[in-house]
Amino acid sequence: MNQPTPHAEPIDPKLFRQLLGCFPTGVAVITTRTPDGTPVGLTCNSFSSVSLEPPLVLFSLRKASSLLGTFVEADSFAINILSQSQDQLSGRFASSRIADKFEGVAWRPGPLGTPLVDDCLASFECRVHARHEAGDHEIFIGEVKHMRSGCADHALVFYKGAYMMLAESLRQRVLEGQLGTVDIDEAYRALYGKLLRLACERATPEEVDAIEAAVEEIEQHQGADALPRRIEATARFFSSISLAGHNEALRLMAQTMTTVLRERMTHVIPVRPRPDVFPLRRKVVQCLRTRDAEGAVAALDELITMLRRDGAAHAEEAAVAAPVEH
Known part of the structure; x- marks a missing residue:
């Protein structure tokens, strides 16, 4: 047969x-x-x-x-x-x-x-x-x-379209704490704000589906033992947005920011389950489907603000609770 x-x-x-x-x-x-x-x-x-x-x-x-x-x-x-x-x-x-x-x-x-x-x-x-x-x-x-x-x-x-020495240099600067949180957040808002506006004009339905799939994967991997998969899903969420923007130069910049994101989530900032921000990522996807650029950018901006504010508070609590060396 x-x-x-x-x-x-x-x-x-x-x-x-x-x-x-x-x-x-x-x-x-x-x-x-x-x-x-x-x-x-x-x-x-x-x-x-x-x-x-x-x-x-x-x-x-x-x-x-x-x-x-x-x-x-x-x-x-x-x-x-x-x-x-x-x-x-x-x-x-x-x-x-x-x-x-x-x-x-x-x-x-x-x-x-x-x-x-x-x-x-x-x-x-x-x-x-x-x-x-x-x-x-x-x-x-x-x-x-x-x-x-x-x-x-x-x-x-x-x-991946860039000189590796740049990625390695950024990785080292992240690990040594030389990249400030305020600067990184400002870069994310500027870069992905522009990419979201472009995606609202240019993204195909399949590309929006890919962003939503990354959101679903983030929500599925919330346990402490699932941190590596959550980090990869988060990176995929942002990289899918960069692809949907259909701008090669901005996509290369986004790859650099993804390197920073992975290193910070793995080695620098405390990362814990955050079901309270699920609706904001969902809102980004919804706004992309309805071609609401301002709504998508506003949702991302709120997402970054919440993660940073509550992350800083969590880090401070952990520092207070830690034993003091004498």
Whole structure:
């Protein structure tokens, strides 16, 4: 008996890109020269090793890239792996507004003549070994002919659309108590207030359903032993709002705030069951369904106010009740 073929839903390009971002990658600047010898380069996080014998590496380049023709014509290229102190170089070589990417950038030609950027973690100079067409990208495989190690800094890491060093820096500042509660609450009100207004204009019914599902999960995990699941559900509540706003820049900012939220709920602020605020999250969802932007923002504002006020009071009670060391 033949089994029915499962129905395959089309892949959503935005979600595909978002989920690919769950895999942390290093950041490199790929360089070569034009036929007249001009150095050119671009930022890339698709660099990967292929083989040890012979030593092969690859990177992929969008067919829409203005440099595709240059790399196709070149017989060599270099991979320059960036350190975390070179994030400005990453932005420079990724910008379409900067005509001469090498202006003011320290570099030297390698043995093959390709530009090697100074102070990188490592550089690999390659002869083109093969080139393959793959969807909307061109894959370049290079045989490493020369390589050099550079500084002893940490690597610049790209994760979920942001540099991981930023997330790690924020995490450390949270743990050390360097981010004030007032400032964080103000940031939440400003960022998610804007996202809620956008979501009231742009959210699909399915995206509002996702926000409501996160609310339901928060309400289900109220026991003391369910704290990790409650933290994840709370993070999902806010991240679902950011997705429903359909603004990529604000979504990346929201990811940063989610990092702060997780660390504070896990290590800093006292977190206890709060059924008294259930109606406020429900009101946010209801206002999103009726496209009531002001109502949604007001409900979120009240939610933050109640959680902070009562959380501070609870922390003070716990401090008074704690034994004093002598």
